[in-house]
Amino acid sequence: xxxxLVGLGFMGVTHxxxxxxxxxxxxxxxxxxxxxxxxxxxxxxxxxxGGSGGVEDVSGxxxxxxLEDFLKDPDxxxxxxxxxxxxxxxxxxxxxxxxxxxxxxxxxxxxxxxADAMVETSRRTGRKLMVAQxxxxxxxxxxxxQLVDSGERGALLGVHLKRIIARPKWSTGGWLSDPKQxxxxxxxxxxxxxxxxxxxxxMPDSVQSTGVIQGEDEVTYMATLYRYDNRxxxxxxxxxxxxxxxxxxxxxxxxxxxxxTLRFNSIDEVPLTLFTDEGKQKVDLPDVDGWQEExxxxxxxxxxxxxxxxxxxxxxxxxxxxxxxxxxxxxAGAPVRL
Numbered sequence: 001x002x003x004x005l006v007g008l009g010f011m012g013v014t015h016x017x018x019x020x021x022x023x024x025x026x027x028x029x030x031x032x033x034x035x036x037x038x039x040x041x042x043x044x045x046x047x048x049x050g051g052s053g054g055v056e057d058v059s060g061x062x063x064x065x066x067l068e069d070f071l072k073d074p075d076x077x078x079x080x081x082x083x084x085x086x087x088x089x090x091x092x093x094x095x096x097x098x099x100x101x102x103x104x105x106x107x108x109x110x111x112x113x114x115a116d117a118m119v120e121t122s123r124r125t126g127r128k129l130m131v132a133q134x135x136x137x138x139x140x141x142x143x144x145x146q147l148v149d150s151g152e153r154g155a156l157l158g159v160h161l162k163r164i165i166a167r168p169k170w171s172t173g174g175w176l177s178d179p180k181q182x183x184x185x186x187x188x189x190x191x192x193x194x195x196x197x198x199x200x201x202x203m204p205d206s207v208q209s210t211g212v213i214q215g216e217d218e219v220t221y222m223a224t225l226y227r228y229d230n231r232x233x234x235x236x237x238x239x240x241x242x243x244x245x246x247x248x249x250x251x252x253x254x255x256x257x258x259x260x261t262l263r264f265n266s267i268d269e270v271p272l273t274l275f276t277d278e279g280k281q282k283v284d285l286p287d288v289d290g291w292q293e294e295x296x297x298x299x300x301x302x303x304x305x306x307x308x309x310x311x312x313x314x315x316x317x318x319x320x321x322x323x324x325x326x327x328x329x330x331x332a333g334a335p336v337r338l
Contacts, residue, residue: 001299004029004076004100006067006091008037010047011105012082015132016056018291019080025299029062031070038063067091071098078103078302080295085182089114096127103130103298107191108316110183112324115317122313129313130298135192136199136310137293139285140264140272144255147262148200154258156233159200161193161253162265163239166246167220185241186211186219186330187323192251193237194326195319197226199310203318205229206337211330212242224326227335 003019005012005027012032019027032038037045040058064070071079071094079095081088081104089109092102102122108131109115122129135141148156167185182188197204204226211222221240228235243250252265261275262283272283294311301308309315322338329336 001025001077001302002028002075003078003080003295003299004031004070004073005080005082006031006070007082007084008032008034008042008045009082009084010045011132012080013042013045013056014047014291015080015082015295018289018295021289021292022296022299024303025295027061028075029064029070029073030058031064031067033065035065038065067094071095071100076100078298081105085110085188089118092118092129093121096121096125096129099125099127101128101130101302103132103295103311105132106134106195106316107131107183107187107320107323108313109320110187112317112321115313115320119313119317128302128308130301130308130311131313131316132291132294133192133195133199133311133316133319134290134294135196137288137297138290139288141196141253143272143283143285144253144262144264145200147255147257153260153262156201157256157258158234159236159253159255161196161237161239163189163193163237163251164243164247165189165241165249166243167241184218184220184327186222186239186327187320189241190222190237190239190326191319191323193239194224194323195316197235197237198315198319198322201226201228201233201235203322203338204235206335207322207326207329208335209326209329211327212240213330219327219330222326222330224329 019025040056043053079100079102081091083091088104092104095102118129147153206227207224209222209224211219214220221242223238226235248267250267255262264272270282274281274283325336325338
């Protein structure tokens with residue numbers, strides 16, 4: 001599978017390195033306006049879960065500074081879009097109309113209208129639109145989904161998800177620090193948990209959210225109760241950029257089943273633990289990279305002609321809708337029905 005990568009920021013570099021480890025896939029083209037990065041010098045690339053940095057040998061790969069020229073490359077089958085969120089809609093639509101399949105970073109877009117336009121273009125052109133909701137592929141979260149689906153520990157009674165960072169200093173002055181371009185911390189960060197709630201339990205009937213609003217009406221921390229009518233389950237999530245600078249990035253969950261409790265926190269020495277009446281035990285997980293698993297899934301679906309249901313554009317559109325309703329609930333100070 002020949003993959004063309006658009007955008008060489010932190011996520012673009014992360015995707016590039018993941019693709020290099022996938023059997024049957026390769027990066028054949030790069031598109032990036034910054035010529036230093038286009039040449040493989042990524043020493044200025046940073047992220048909130050570790051810096052990518054370094055220098056990469058990108059010789060033998062076609063290079064473009066303009067998307068229009070990149071999309072004319074006949075060797076590119078799948079376009080992997082890692083641009084800032086405001087550019088997702090137009091780049092994805094142009095790529096699909098050029099006959100390319102698309103994988104685009106999360107969130108799918110800033111508005112439901114833009115997401116709808118992307119999904120409709122996929123339907124009209126017959127090209128696949130996939131969205132990189134990578135949390136579904138992290139082994140700790142994939143295991144939780146497996147337990148819920150299998151019923152091995154009985155019914156899920158409750159789950160609380162947590163995702164906390166410090167506001168990154170390295171993004172100050174860039175697009176990541178502009179809420180109008182990212183949707184703010186709540187959308188850019190919390191979309192992971194909104195999406196996973198839908199994946200695990202389905203779309204709730206209503207949401208009740210509280211939050212911290214700072215700066216120009218940006219929700220920097222949000223806690224949500226996901227309410228399911230006529231279902232005996234309690235679901236909540238909290239996330240935001242409110243931690244002290246010295247605190248590590250933290251993500252995790254507590255999941256309560258009829259026959260056990262599953263606990264994960266990324267900063268624990270033993271991250272995933274199952275508690276039962278007989279005691280507690282470490283859960284052994286495969287040593288896999290979520291981004292590699294996600295892109296492998298996209299490639300395998302395209303190779304086999306299967307619908308990429310786990311990362312479909314329509315699914316990501318619904319997760320965006322849910323997250324935006326949570327923001328509405330914060331500002332309304334009251335529950336919002338979906």
